[in-house]
Amino acid sequence: MKKIISFLLLGVFPFLNAQVLPDLMPKTPNASQFTNYSKNNLGSPTISPLNTTNQSVRNQLLIAEVERNQQEQQMREKQAQALIDDALHSFPENYSLPSYGDEAGANYYRKAFEKLRNLSSADFSVKKAIFAIENAFYEETENYDEFESTIKQTGDFLREKMNELGYDSKSNLAKNFLLFQFFSDTLQIESKNLKHLPLTYDFEDYMGKDDWSKMFVKKLLETGKGQCNSLPQLYLILAEEIGAEANLALSPNHSYIKFQDDEKWKWYNVELTNGMLTTDAFILQSGYVKAEALQNKVYMHPLSKQQLQSHLYMNLALGYIGKYGYDEFVNEMISKALELNPSNVQAYLIKSNYATIKVKYALDRLGIGKENFDEIKQHPRAIQLYKNMIAQYNMVDKLGHQEMPPDEYQKWLASVKEESNKQQNIELKTKLNTIIPVKQ
Structure with missing residues (x-):
């Protein structure tokens, strides 16, 4: 399995300077001449x-x-x-990257891509979309009926627990608070002697560099352990199952859940990696959320259904890249993601990688290296590719992304267990518990 190439590969070309690149494209003669x-x-x-x-x-x-x-x-x-x-x-073949389409299993990603495109906004199902994405990786060996049955059984458990607690089944606040408890606490239905233990964070290969399936809901359901990709996705699937409204939100290298109270006045943040309710201040204290990202609603903003679809296309592309690599199909998936959400900075990060790899491929085909880079002037389309690469990096910067190093990310995740954050979680849970609507 090919490893995912790190984001922001501009360092591959330290000799390329976007600021001094001359305008070398041939000019179309002006009729006035x-x-x-x-x-x-x-x-x-x-x-x-x-x-x-x-x-x-x-x-x-x-x-x-x-x-x-x-x-x-x-x-x-x-x-x-x-x-x-x-x-x-x-120049050769417009410098199109070699396709992995003929590699074993690659066609399943094409089929998953078509399935996602056939899910319109009106009938979009998070459950169906996520299953299609993961099943592409498994080359359609997984059984959807079994997956759906597991989700339905979990939904039945949640509905019964809600009834046992006397929560108002029409309250969005009640349904989300119960979902939060399902992920973070031990829940038991006493009349049936059913018990569910809290889900936990898996720090081993949590970015899926060695095994991309570590990112999947399937793995989370099988082991009870997940990370910031699979935990929020399962939350959204279960919210869909019990009719709760919840949104995915993003921060650098991270995703979490936001939901509103019944009057839609207040937002609550659910940090599933540590099973706590948090405030926006906790996200900001990572130090990697820039003002531009907040202004552009890239981070800490609840994703709409269409923006969530864009995020899932990006996830499909990451799975394909992890298993095969970069080719023109990656660009097709990312273009669809950006069509749905032009502010999807993760998609632009992938597009930056794609553009960088394409420039390197073109330079290799032309025999151009650092020592003779000036020869690119003789190849107008290679210059176009280079300019496009710079444009992608500029867009990432414009949207306000700042990469968080893995060690900093782990420190930030661990900080949620600091005493002040623990106390804040207790206070938020206590307050929510007192305002949950109950059956009349």
Whole structure:
């Protein structure tokens, strides 16, 4: 299995400087550079009609001259465009990356991509989408009916526990508070002697670098351990199952859950990696959430259904990259993600990688290295690829992303267990417990 290439690979090309790249693209000739002969512009130094007193013949000759000059002008423009086209096509295969489409199992990612595209916003199901993404990795060996049955049984457990606690089944606050307890506490239905233990964080290969399936809901259901990708995804699946409204939210290298009270006045943050209710201040104390990201609603903002779909396309692409690598299909998936959410900074990070790899591929094909980089001037489309790569990095910067190093991420996650955060979690739980609507 190929490992996912680290985000932001601009360091591969330390000799490429976006600030000093000259504008080397050939210019299309401007029509104003050619003599303009029109029926309203017949300045006669360029036209020498026959000496005749017959005005009709004179006019016909003038018209013929104008038409001939216009034809010559059009021919010159075509010739100029042909030269440009020849320059733009004097390279191998448009530098398209080699496809992994023929590799064993790659077709399942194409099928999953089509399944996601067929899920319209109206009938979009988080459960179906996530299963399709994970099943592509397993080459469609997983059984959807079994997965659906597990989710339904869990939903039945939650509904019965809600009834036992006397919660109002129509309250979004009550349903989300119960979901939070399901993930963070031990829940038991006494009448049936059913017990569910809290789900825990798996620190082993939590970014899926060695085994991408570590990121999956399937693995979480089987082991009771997950991380910041699978835990929030299972929460959303179960929220969908019991009719609760909840949203995914993002921060650098991380995702968590946000939900509202019944009056839609207040938002609550659920940090599933540690099973605590947190405030926005906890997210901000990581030190890696920039003001631009907040302004652009990239981080700490509840994702809409369409933005969630965009996020899942990005997840599908990451699974494909982890198993195979970068090719043009990756760009197709990411383009769809960005179509749904133009502020999806994770998608732009992947697009930056794709653009960087494509530039490197083009330079390798052309035999251009650091020592002879100036030769790129002779290859207009290679310059276009380079400019596109710089544009992707600029977009990541513009959106306000700042990468969090893995060791800093672990320190930040561990900080939620500091005494002040523990106390805050207790206070939030106590307050919520007192305002949960109950059955009348």
